[in-house]
Amino acid sequence: MTATVIDGKTIAQASIAEVKAGTERLVAERGVTPGLAVVLVGEDPASQVYVASKGRMAKECGFHSVQHTLPATVTQAELTALVEKLNADPAIHGILVQLPLPGNALSERETIAAIAPEKDVDGLHDINIGRLAAGRVEEAFVPCTPKGCMVLINTVRPEGISGLNALVIGRSNLVGRPIASLLQHANATVTVAHSRTRGLPDLVRNADIVIAAIGRPEYVKGEWIKSGAIVIDVGINRIDAPERGEGRTRLVGDVEYDGAALRAGAITPVPGGVGPMTIAMLMANTLRSAEQSVVGR
Template identity: 65%
Template sequence: MTTVIDGKAVAADVVAKVRVAAEQLIAKTGVVPGIAVVIVGHDPASQVYVASKGKKAKECGFHSIEHALSSDTSESDLVALVEKLNADPAIHGILVQLPLPDHIDAGKIIQTIAADKDVDGFHFTNVGKLGTGELDTAFVPCTPAGSMLLIERALGRDLSGLNAVVVGRSNIVGKPMANLLLNANATVTVAHSRTKDLPALCRSADILVAAVGRPEMIKGDWVKPGATVIDVGINRLDGGANGKSKLVGDVDYAGAAEQAGAITPVPGGVGPMTIALLMANTVVSAFRAAGQAAPRF
């Protein structure tokens, strides 16, 4: 029988642990974990994400601030704000919401964030630490970190002897996901749009991670019987109930669920984990800044 991996429940568990850790840090040192979110422009989806992050931060007992900037904000002004936040000891995590307006170099802004406050895990220092297995001091991007936690809940921390296939090679999900799986001793293949005979490769996977941004691309007969399937995709399609759009993943859930041993749904799988791990990274940053041993989630 297929196990449906409940991302909402695991995310709630992580957030509860973050809240306890924050309370303990405040009681011991007086340091309140602080997070700053910067949004430039008025992209509706970005505004929803920023509001969700702010709400969750307050739930965790954090000091949370938001900088909402106009879409014509100059790159130099944004750099100056990030540098100000870098220097603020009350802030332990800095998030600059993407996408940014076309006149701003997103890569430059990301690299301006101090590596020890880069709770998104995109700074080259954190990317390098992840790639070399220095996970104890790295910040790992939140979506793959959350996906990995779901895999660990299903299969344990040591994945020795298991074949993992990651479909998607983005810097945000695919590549860090592969590095996390390697660190857990899985044998990892990264596939993409130019991979030959992708269905056959997917059928070899004990762990199949789909992160391609193509709705229901991974079909049920691509899934090895008993495999663990992690669907990172979130795609909005027409044809939902009452004429509304519906959310689907990169995996054909109905077909894959017939084959998989465990699978994440969309919504309710990986999605809730992303913000939960963002909160976890922030409280870890606060512990490090206070010279305390950081908790593990």
């Protein structure tokens, strides 16, 4: 068996096309342009790349795109004041504070808590997390990476996943916990594992769906994968690649891809799988927030 490669780039492009069409309708029918504000604190190179790509995509979707860049020396009070200013701005429908925040003086929890839940397009506010955990998915903004994972699963499994065994490896608030809630909402039987889980190979062998989000390169071995399983690899890890030359590196996921691809029914590559979906879902959440802002007007 050779697995179907789940092309996240192509699926993300289709999602972006839907966002563009929705934006055009909203502007034409209600005169509202979706607005996304991204806040970057400090000068971390990776964060700068992520923020720039989000800004470019927002403009491509026809959004009003704003970036606020603050020095790493900014105080918590100053950062919170900016968030509150954006909360009050009717032209802004989505607020994203790029994480992680630099240093020890800034609180990610306090910063996220300051974002109005209806503008929390990253889905990290306690209210949105609570709605998702309670099964009120339609009322919540779902974190972008888990939401993208579900789109990928639904693409290769359009008949649904009711009754299937799903294993989530990783328990972070960004991916593991919310994807477990989404899978349960879709009536899968869900097991959440992590780095201290005993007997992980046997859990993987029993899983019809494997979501790997543990942040360890090639941690899940290909031989563990159940024949025909759907494998969604969220991991992005950079490892040494001496075969490419001295000092060269390459990206790998949390799953041993080559071995897994021989057994899985469908699998996401790294890169090109989950990654493109994250930004696409951010755009979709922002459009939804803008649409909700005009309900009842």
